[in-house]
Amino acid sequence: MDLLTNTVRPYAWGSTTAIPELLGTEPTGEPQAEMWMGAHPGAPSRIDRAGGATSLSEAIAADPEGELGPAVVEAFGPRLPFLFKVLAAASPLSLQVHPDLVQAREGFADEEERGVPADAPHRNYKDANHKPELICALTPFTGLCGFRRPAETADLLEALDVGGLKPYADILRARPEDEALGEVLTAVLSADREAMAETVDGAAAAARRLAAGEGPYAREYAAYAGIAGHYPGDPGVLAAMLLNVVRLEPGDALYLGAGVPHAYLGGLGVELMANSDNVLRCGLTPKHVDVPELLRVVRFEPTEPEVLRPRTTSGGEDVYAAPVDEFRLSRYVLAPGSEPHDLDDRTPQILLCTDGEITLREVTGGGGGGELVLARGRSAFVRAGERVAVSGSGTLFRATVAV
Structure with missing residues (x-):
């Protein structure tokens, strides 16, 4: 570890x-x-081993299969x-x-x-x-995430009552959905910034006004008004209005x-x-x-x-399902005195404590091994093949590979 x-x-x-x-x-x-x-080359994490301090990327490059495991190297190369x-x-x-x-x-x-x-x-x-x-x-x-239904976005734009938005609302109603979204986004991003500034500012002012009401898009208007406050006159504000607002x-x-x-x-x-x-x-x-x-x-x-929302396994691991092989995110929420949880050791993993204090203990054939305590905000790299049990009181996020 x-x-x-x-x-x-x-x-x-x-x-x-x-x-x-x-x-x-x-x-x-x-x-x-x-x-x-x-181990991204732009800002690799640093580790301290017996040979001295080094970057995680250098450690992996020196022994890819030892750090990542054969399955990960075969699937993604030595990184x-x-x-x-x-x-x-x-x-x-x-x-x-x-x-x-x-x-x-x-x-x-x-x-x-x-x-x-x-x-x-x-x-x-x-x-x-x-x-x-x-x-x-x-x-x-x-x-913001993904395009809203064009007809719904047309409703949202029309309620702003800004003349410069009317052509976009008309396109969103008249064209097939994919064509409408492509045409409007192209028009917004290709427009002259100075020529668009009046429309963007008018839309921002109207969004601030409607955000204070109880209309169907009040939450969306509040988000767009906030964006416009940071990017006044930016046509990207109108591009943002095509997208769903998501709150987690x-x-x-x-x-x-x-x-x-x-x-x-x-x-x-x-x-x-x-x-x-x-x-x-x-x-x-x-x-x-x-x-x-x-x-x-x-x-x-x-x-x-x-x-x-996570699916909790029989081992107490909260797993966030994602349709990719490069990564897998999960979480352990540990209570004081709870039994340790053994982690799967087939792939490399990074463990991050976001609350409380978590103890990582190496699991060896004889039962005892090294120990590492993660305080809030601290993280650790665990090589493939290194068996670790986690215990303590707090929240631990686990990043690993899905292969």
Whole structure:
């Protein structure tokens, strides 16, 4: 077992207090947005073994099968296939979408062939992998996920009573659903920002007014008004109005597959994803928005977001089901004096304590082994084949591989 030292990313949308509170450290006054746990080359976790301090990525590269197990290496190659994060959003993240595996491979190969520098601001594909992800709320958490039914969005836009929105509402009513969503999103993202500013500001003012009422979309209007407060005049505000607003309570989760537009608006959660950094942005950002490539990747189909709640196994493990092999998220909620729980040791795992204090004990043939105590906010890497039992009082999240 290896205690992890993790990097916290200071993105501008991050909370100044949520991650420090989880870690029991003093806030710096700067935003602290994401704590990365894993072996992603952008910010690999550090471990301390007999040979000295090293990065988890270097340890895996030195002995892939010993760290990951033969099954994981065979399925995904000599790398940890997931990235685990704590995410703390104080303001909205960019509206974005992720490619599927074929799109990622094709897009990456194309940009490599064209010689687009890896750090170029207009580069879309950082790697050849897809990026399905799962967010589980630790506090009340709000986000956008997937397109709403076009006819319902037309109702929402018409109630704002802003002239510049009428053509979009008409399209949403007149065209087949996939065509309508594609046409409106294309029009919004291709429009001149200055020309759109009056419509966006008018829609934001109307949303603030309607959010105070008791209409059918009051919650949605409140979310859109909040977004507009952070991104005044941004056409991405109108793109956001095409999407469902989702609120998660602590313990609820949301799975985000390829092609589904989404954005996190606020809250603290744990996020588990395939080990990729491929993001195509749709707005609410000063970063590059490649509209043609975005339209190739987005799935223009209305969806009803499914809030995931865990299924508890006979062993006391709360499992969040997701249709991917690269990762598996689960949780143990342990009461004082409860019996230890033995963890499956076939694949590598990262364990994170989010509440209380959890003890990890190596299980050996003779019964006794090493011990590691995780306080709130601390995490550990457990190699494949290393049998561990967990006990204590608190909440432990477990990230592992589904193969």
